[in-house]
Amino acid sequence: MEAANNSTTKDWLFFLISLVAMIILFAVADEWFWLALPFVLTFFVRALRVI
Numbered sequence: 848m849e850a851a852n853n854s855t856t857k858d859w860l861f862f863l864i865s866l867v868a869m870i871i872l873f874a875v876a877d878e879w880f881w882l883a884l885p886f887v888l889t890f891f892v893r894a895l896r897v898i
Contacts (some may be wrong), residue, residue, distance in 0.1 A: 865890055
């Protein structure tokens with residue numbers, strides 16, 4: 848049980864970091880924000896334990 852909780856904690860952390868990176872890219876160079884989009888979506892889905 849603790850290993851699963853630790854895994855989702857890491858996934859939430861990676862999701863938040865990639866979300867911040869995507870927001871920064873959107874503010875600075877909006878044509879490049881989509882580069883962070885796969886990371887945001889992947890870690891969000893993993894944090895919700897969908898896969």
